[in-house]
Amino acid sequence: FFLYASLEHARPLARGRVNTPAAGNPPILTGVPASGMAYLDRPTEAGYFIFPDLSVRHEGLYILTFSLFETTKEERDYDLEPADGDLPPGVDYRMEIKTEPFSVYSAKKFPGLMESTQLSKTV
Structure with a gap:
């Protein structure tokens, strides 16, 4: 299995008189957007997908x-009837999930780091 991350604006942007960088352009996600599943036995035995360098x-x-x-x-x-004709043989789409909206701050407005989760500390 592998997981692919993509980024979208949480709400449509209105075009104003001033053309800001985000106004007409798709959001820019940097880092490696794909992750293979890693089996870990801590904190809970499961398959995890780790994206160590994603940023907006x-x-x-x-x-x-x-x-x-x-x-x-x-x-x-192989699946008897592949769902997506754009994928190569042997690769099948299974599902997708979306995060809750989150804020990205400029360096001047950044409120500081939050404490790492227990999972982050373990990995």
């Missing part, structure tokens, strides 16, 4: 969408 280039309100794909090596294990 412009301040604003955003949503991340995570799309789950399954890769299959053996042709006999």
